[in-house]
Amino acid sequence: MTKENPxxxxxxxKPIWCPxxxxxxxLTSIAKALxxxxxxxxxxxxxxxxxxxxxxxxxxxxxGFHGIHGRALPIATGLKVxxxxxxxxxxxxxxxxFSIGTNHFIHACRRNVDMTLIVMDNxxxxxTKGQVSPTTEIGCDDKLSAHAxxxxxxxxxxxxxxxxxxxxxxxxxxxxxxxTDILVGAIQHPxxxxxxxxxxxxxxxxxxKGWKKLVQPFAETTSDYAKANxxxxxxxxxxxxxxxxxxxxxxxxxKTQVRVKSVDELxxxxxx
Amino acid sequence: xxxxxxxxVITGPGGEGVIAAGELLLKTAAQMGYxxxxxxxxxxxxxxxxxSAMLRFSTESVECLGSVFQxxxxxxxxxxxxxIDELAFNKDxxxxxxxxxxEIPEAIINSQAQVCRIPLTKLAKQLKTQINMIGxxxxxxxxxxxxxxxxxxxxxxxQHKEVALIDSAITGIxxxxxxxxxVEFTALSNLDSHTKxxxxxxxxxxxxxxxxxAGIRFxxxxxxxxxxxxxxxxxxxxxxxxxxxxxxxxxLSSINMIIGASYGGxxxxxxxxxxxxxxxxxxxxxxIASEIPLxxxxxxxxxxxxxxxxxxxxSDLNQALFAMHGxxxxxxxxxxxxxxxxxxxxxxxxxxxxxQCPVIMLSDQFIGHSIVATAKPPFFQRxxxxxxxxxxxxxQRYLNTESGISPMAIPGMANGMYxxxxxxxxxxxxxxxxxxxQQQQLDKRQRKLLQYDYGPHWGQVxxxxxxxIICFGSIxxxxxxxxxxxxxxxxxxxxxxxxxxxxLPIKQLxxxxxxxxxxxxxxQNHGGQLFHYLASQLFYQAGFSAKLHSFAKPGPVPxxxxxxxxxxxxxxxxNKQGETAND
Ligand SMILES: Cc1ncc(C[n+]2csc(CCOP(=O)(O)OP(=O)(O)O)c2C)c(N)n1
Ligand code: SF4
Ligand SMILES: [Mg+2]
Numbered sequence: 133m134t135k136e137n138p139x140x141x142x143x144x145x146k147p148i149w150c151p152x153x154x155x156x157x158x159l160t161s162i163a164k165a166l167x168x169x170x171x172x173x174x175x176x177x178x179x180x181x182x183x184x185x186x187x188x189x190x191x192x193x194x195x196g197f198h199g200i201h202g203r204a205l206p207i208a209t210g211l212k213v214x215x216x217x218x219x220x221x222x223x224x225x226x227x228x229x230f231s232i233g234t235n236h237f238i239h240a241c242r243r244n245v246d247m248t249l250i251v252m253d254n255x256x257x258x259x260t261k262g263q264v265s266p267t268t269e270i271g272c273d274d275k276l277s278a279h280a281x282x283x284x285x286x287x288x289x290x291x292x293x294x295x296x297x298x299x300x301x302x303x304x305x306x307x308x309x310x311x312t313d314i315l316v317g318a319i320q321h322p323x324x325x326x327x328x329x330x331x332x333x334x335x336x337x338x339x340x341k342g343w344k345k346l347v348q349p350f351a352e353t354t355s356d357y358a359k360a361n362x363x364x365x366x367x368x369x370x371x372x373x374x375x376x377x378x379x380x381x382x383x384x385x386x387k388t389q390v391r392v393k394s395v396d397e398l399x400x401x402x403x404x
Numbered sequence: 405x406x407x408x409x410x411x412x413v414i415t416g417p418g419g420e421g422v423i424a425a426g427e428l429l430l431k432t433a434a435q436m437g438y439x440x441x442x443x444x445x446x447x448x449x450x451x452x453x454x455x456s457a458m459l460r461f462s463t464e465s466v467e468c469l470g471s472v473f474q475x476x477x478x479x480x481x482x483x484x485x486x487x488i489d490e491l492a493f494n495k496d497x498x499x500x501x502x503x504x505x506x507e508i509p510e511a512i513i514n515s516q517a518q519v520c521r522i523p524l525t526k527l528a529k530q531l532k533t534q535i536n537m538i539g540x541x542x543x544x545x546x547x548x549x550x551x552x553x554x555x556x557x558x559x560x561x562x563q564h565k566e567v568a569l570i571d572s573a574i575t576g577i578x579x580x581x582x583x584x585x586x587v588e589f590t591a592l593s594n595l596d597s598h599t600k601x602x603x604x605x606x607x608x609x610x611x612x613x614x615x616x617x618a619g620i621r622f623x624x625x626x627x628x629x630x631x632x633x634x635x636x637x638x639x640x641x642x643x644x645x646x647x648x649x650x651x652x653x654x655x656l657s658s659i660n661m662i663i664g665a666s667y668g669g670x671x672x673x674x675x676x677x678x679x680x681x682x683x684x685x686x687x688x689x690x691x692i693a694s695e696i697p698l699x700x701x702x703x704x705x706x707x708x709x710x711x712x713x714x715x716x717x718x719s720d721l722n723q724a725l726f727a728m729h730g731x732x733x734x735x736x737x738x739x740x741x742x743x744x745x746x747x748x749x750x751x752x753x754x755x756x757x758x759x760q761c762p763v764i765m766l767s768d769q770f771i772g773h774s775i776v777a778t779a780k781p782p783f784f785q786r787x788x789x790x791x792x793x794x795x796x797x798x799x800q801r802y803l804n805t806e807s808g809i810s811p812m813a814i815p816g817m818a819n820g821m822y823x824x825x826x827x828x829x830x831x832x833x834x835x836x837x838x839x840x841x842q843q844q845q846l847d848k849r850q851r852k853l854l855q856y857d858y859g860p861h862w863g864q865v866x867x868x869x870x871x872x873i874i875c876f877g878s879i880x881x882x883x884x885x886x887x888x889x890x891x892x893x894x895x896x897x898x899x900x901x902x903x904x905x906x907x908l909p910i911k912q913l914x915x916x917x918x919x920x921x922x923x924x925x926x927x928q929n930h931g932g933q934l935f936h937y938l939a940s941q942l943f944y945q946a947g948f949s950a951k952l953h954s955f956a957k958p959g960p961v962p963x964x965x966x967x968x969x970x971x972x973x974x975x976x977x978x979n980k981q982g983e984t985a986n987d
Contacts, residue, residue: 145834177815179664189823190834195815196823197667198835199660200690206624206657210664210672211815213648214622218668218815239653390646395617398641402605402613404431404777 135170138163143193148184154305154331154340155185158252161308162192162221165315176219179208181233183225183259185252185331202233205240205249212247216387219319226253230266230286241295244323244383248315251288251326252305254333254340262336272337289364292326293357293376299325300360300376304347305332307372314374323382330370349373407590409462410547411470413491414539416479418446418455421536426457427775428540428561432554433547434602434777437595439465441742442775443962446714454483456491461547461592465778467741467881471966473497475546475589476517477539479524482506490961493517498589500542502535520587533576541580548591551581603780607742607771608634610781611701612641614746615673617783618753620699621647622672624661626654629713630769631675631703638675655683659700663691666698667824669792669814671757673699678707678720681764685727688762692732692849694824695802695810697756697790701749704768704877706959715960716769718877719929724764725906725937733850735763736906738876740864742771743781748903750784751861757790759852760812766905768928770878770962795820800831804844808852853907862902862909863916869896870921871976872950874913874938876902878962879928885965890972897924897972908941917942920950922976926968932956951975 133140141163149155166176176194180186182201189196199207204222212220229237229251240249255272257263264274266286274281292300299321303311311329318325330347332340350373354360360376367375392398416422423444430440438461447453458473460466472492478484478501484491488511493499497517501508502524512519522542528535537558544554555574562570605613612634623642625635639649652658655676662672676684681702691698704720706712724736735755739748749765756763793799793811801822803810810831813820827835828842864880867887875883880901890897900916902909917923923943925935935954943952953975957963 173821174816174818177668190825193821195813195821197664197694198823198825198827199663199694200686200826203656203660203687206652206660207664207667209650209657210622210624210661210666211668212664213650213661214665214670214672215668215815235653236657239657384648388643388646388648391644395645398613398616398644402603402609403601403780404434404604 135167138167141166141173141193143191145190147191148187150335152334153184154254154329154333155188155252157305157308158223158250158311158329158331159188159191161311161315162250164312165319166194168312168316169319171219175217176221177211178221178223179204179211180223181225181228183228183257185223185225185258186228188223202228202231203236204228205233205236208247209240209243209245212245213384216246220247221319222247222249224249224251225258226251226255226265226267227257230288238291238295240324241292241297241326244296244298244380246323246382248318248325249327250315250329252329252331253288254331254337256333256336258333258336287364288328289367289375293360293364296380297326298323298378298380299374301326301374302328302330302372304330304343304372306344307347310372317374317377321377323380343370346370347372350375353377407474408593409460409470410475410592411458411460411473412475412477412543413456413458413473414477414543415454415456415484416536417483418453420455420479421534422455422457422479424561425536425540426459428554428558429459429543429547429549430775430777431557431561431604432544432549433461433592434604435553435557436549436592438462438592438777440777441466441469443469443770444773454487463595465743467743467776468885469962471964475543476500477543478502478505479535479539480505481508485509488512492964498546498587500539518587520585522583527579528576531575531579533572533579537573537576538580541577542583542585544577545581545583545585546589546591548594551577602777604775604777606633606773606775607739607745607767608703608773609637610742610745611739611749611765611767612637614749614783615699615753616641616645616647617746618750618786619671619757620673620753621645622662622665622670623647623649623674624652624658624665624672625649625674625676626652626658626680628677628680630705630772631677631701634675634701634703634772655680656687659684659687662698663687663696666696667815671697671753673701673753675701675703677703677705678723679710681720681723681727688734689728689730689732690826691762692728692734693826695760695812695849696762696824697760698762699749699752699756699765700762701765701767703772704766712960714769716878716962717929717959718766718768718879718927719933719958720766721905721927721929721933721937724766731846733853734761734906735759735853736766737763737903738766738905739771740901740903741878741881742774742776743778745771745781747782747784750786754784754786754788758788758809759856760790760809761849761853766877768878793817793820801833802829802831802845802848804831804848807855808848858904858909862904862912864901864903865916866899867897869898870919871895871897871924871972872900872917872920872922873897873924873926873972874900874902874934875926876905876934879926882963882965883926883968886968886972889965889969893969893973895972895976908937910942913942917950922953923950924953924955924972924975926955926963928959928963929956930958
């Protein structure tokens, strides 16, 4: 098998996901995007946290790190800053990224390290069997309360924008070709790119199959912050496409150069 | 004949240049050939709180203060009175204080220390100079330090300041130096051998230097006292050697960032203190399970919770040993004192890299913040690098080798692609819940630490004697100072300082303790953490007939060698009289 074949980027392992889970499409789209970009497998690393979605790295044939709940972005940041020549992707879930790991999400957007974040948002904690997540809609069943949830869902795109992300997109697991295109753009984008994927959980949110009829493309892609803000403000959470694509200084600016002949030169400052 | 070992303290409100004054004296004495120590002590406030520079000069290398201050310079009693119990003085102490300062506290009057009041504030106003500089001059006069050298060092230390300020500092020093003091004091004796080159460093800086020499090129951290200045040193110096420091958004992030960097093949560390270490414990478990080398330097401050950020303690031992859930073997080290910091940090990096596991190095505020003037410190000579793989198609990341160490593939290596995982995994790294796999991988991770030959570096043993004292970290030098007075009292004690706390070097300790009649564990925390750890790992074993004693005392006040002499004397004396002494 060669780089031209997306299957080249998948491993032999059989995913643990339920049949019909949106995570399958994301896996395939990632493989397709890596294939389209003709990336060498050992030069790519996919980092994740914990959740159904976070199981993804092991199903690819590139380097992977299945870390701990909420901390995928810091691992990815450390890797990318230490090894800038690698292509680094992070895959995460709505619980992983917008609940336990929200702080890292905000700071990854602001820091603008050159890497891509894919959040597979099913509006639910799949792995722990269906509790509400920060993106669960008001009125949904809440397993840890006697009532339906009555808390306002978090707006990932708005949070990404105000936090400084320079590439913001939404995709839908039912439209893999669009997701692949968006991924290619995101990986090529210099700086931090964020793809919010509506990713259906057939087991705990079967109604998400209805997304198919509801998703619609964003009216436009803009590089204007105010305009993006306006579009995102009016977003119903079911629009897809790249909504914001802007260039911003990537961090860190450049790889630091060795400026001493030997590390022993550091001794000098202590010798009086 | 002058004195050859002297401790003094300069105290005043924070922001009045107390520490700068101490540094000037330290450097001048060092140029005369004296070894020296400067312990900084601050209140919580940035400005205006109590602040002290505690100094010791000696003809031997020193890493702690003497039991009593022979000299005290007090700028303002009001600030220091609440903390007066934390200073050691007696009738032989000479105290110089400002005439205008508040009333002399009762404890000082009762001690019959000699107090000499000088119009410091008035003089400083008249001559448009600073009190701390007049103080430096006065102390230099009493200590017999050469004023010309002191002035030169002052100019150098303040070289980035305005000329007017430097001039006024020199005026202050000269004023103090020439002031007619109505008291007698035995100055430091002149040394024949002037040191041409001496080293001046803090423990924090030395940890950084040792780590960079051992190959650390990535640091992620979140600021926290008393580790911040270590990070600041690293930021500047990493840059010179082509490394990077990332200020993370919190410690959850910093520890995971270094996991990412080290997974990428770049040796990495973070530095923190108690609260930060607490936040890191889940990720430390991940590093253990996924077998990622890394170093966490924990500069212990007073705990629990926010505790006493600016003061020293050894109370994070339990956390360093046991914070992780599950069976999580890892390495815990501690420097044997300030000068040992580079050696231990270098060794710790080496252990982490070789054994593919996190190392927690337990330092403390005393070690981190004290400045010493001394000879060139020892450095660890790197013995081996991380064992990386030469992967082929059948590469197995977590191969169950005899040594327990599995060659590691690094992103970028062809054929090595694997997914590192915190889930229980098999040799390929695939998640797996089978009992035999759980057993195999737990065994492997334990075996690699237990089979490794730590050589002579596990600890340091000083003196012989049937009475064995065990400790770690900054208090070793204080206990060491108690050994000679104990010998003079007919008590022969041997001192064991542990550099390796986990895995506990059981065999080596058994050897060192073989003839013990008494084992005394001394540590600076409330609960006797080291004592209980040793009890559970070692003392419970058959053949331990020695009487066991725990001397545990929390911060913020350091131990004094005098109280250690007293404790050891009491503990061993009771036994001579046939009483049990299982305090
Ligand atoms: C520190 C910690 N807390 C809780 C858990 C339990 N846990 C595992 S996955 C998960 C939620 C995952 O939700 P999400 O990120 O949305 O992933 P999904 O399964 O929906 O794809 C939780 C709470 C954990 N593994 N670690
Ligand atoms: S529980 Fe939901 S999210 Fe998890 S694998 Fe099944 S369908 Fe996918
Ligand atoms: Mg989810």
